[in-house]
Amino acid sequence: MSGPGGPRSDDDFGAFVAGPRTEIAPTGSGALDGLTFVVKDLIDVAGTVTGGGNPDWHGQQELAAMSAMVVQSFLQAGAAMAGKTVTDELAFSLEGENEHYGTPINPRCPERLPGGSSSGSAVAVAAGLADLGLGTDTGGSVRVPASFCGLYGYRPTYGRLPMTGVIPFAPSFDTVGLFARTPVLLSAGGLTLLQTPPLAEVRPMRLLLATDAFALADSEAQAPLCVAAARLGVVEDVEIYGGRAPEHFEAYTTLQGLDVMRALGVFLESNPRFGANIAPRFEGARALDPAVELQWRAWRREFAARMRALLPPGTLLLLPTTPGIAPLRFLRDAHAERFYQAALTLCSVAGLAGLPVVTLPLATLDGCPLGLSVLAGPGEDEVLLAFASACQAPAATSRRMS
Secondary structure, eight states, X not given: OOBTTBOOOGGGTTOBOSSSOOOBOOSSOSTTTTOEEEXXXXXXXXXXXXXXXXXXXXXXXXXXXSOOHHHHHHHHTTOEEEEEEOOSGGGOOSSOOOTTTOOOOOSSOTTBOOOSSSHHHHHHHHTTSOSXXXXXXXXXXXXXXXXXXXXXXEEOOTTSSOOTXXXXXXXTTOXXXXXXXXXXXXXXXXXXXXXXXXXXXXXXXXXXXXXXXXXXXXXXXXXXXXXXXXXXXXXXXXXXXXXXXXXXXXXXXXHHHXXXXXXXXXXXXXXOOOOTTTHHXXXXXXXXXXXXXXXXXXXXXXXXXXXXXXXXXXXXXXXXXXXXXXXXSSXXXXXXXXXXXXXXXXXXXXXXXXXXXXXXXXXXXXXXXXXXEEEOOTTOHHHHHHHHHTOOOOOOOOOOOO
């Protein structure tokens, strides 16, 4: 399907928004000289409409007067923008589907979903159409597609990157995030976003393995994930959910939904069109009782404090990025419910505690990528990126539909 601007090219894996490609030359020179990047259509680019993956949102927007600060930082560092990319509708999805504009093709496993909501940016980078991809991550929208497409992905400490010029979804969780095919590129892009230099040296890390998080992974995925974790060094087993994993899912989905209503409630009053999978999610947010918010905010503060205590400087936590490899197109019914509950329970750890995380494409299953997440304490982004720089994924070749 096509949207505003006409059909997309079959040569771009469906990664880019419809119409002429938005390309911008660098405005400066620096650490990203000679590289290219793409921008999720939730992030402002001067002179274009930020469409948010939804035609009714698109129709209500003006041309952006200026680019988001994260876009400007890449241009100033020497990177050229190669295009704007497809997003799931207003970021409310982890699959990578878009009923209005089509679903980008996962270059590594074309019969499977690319992951969302930063689907287009992930696919463009995985397909070699750009070196770096800017996305957003609320409940896993960078980490999930990075895992499904075999990429390195980065979600920063909450609040470290400016969100000026980014469509809000659930502001107490929202961050800008980053995709790259190599850990060196991820580090270069991440440090550019953070506006900080690389560390002079990397101290040895103490590695913790969240056994109860690994138990949430699909049974066939647990062994390759554990092997990947063991390759990173000696790990100590810990538990992070305290036997209350379902509470994490409820805490995250409740607080996210209440955030969504504050951020997008006015737009929702206009009765916009949503895809069949997305509409019930917004209806679920509408149905939430605001009276429970104080309870879950207190729960979140207590959990964040426990995670900060668990992760002092020099300590990293390992857990699966997703419960398994990318599901087959298209995810529905009970399979979708199982995927969402497990994926959000895993991804909510960083979001609820505001922690930085990288996902590393260190495992495979049935020829498809499987990501391993590494979390650090708040503000330890530079240490985390330096650690990721030493983690090289096994060689893999892209698979493309003929």
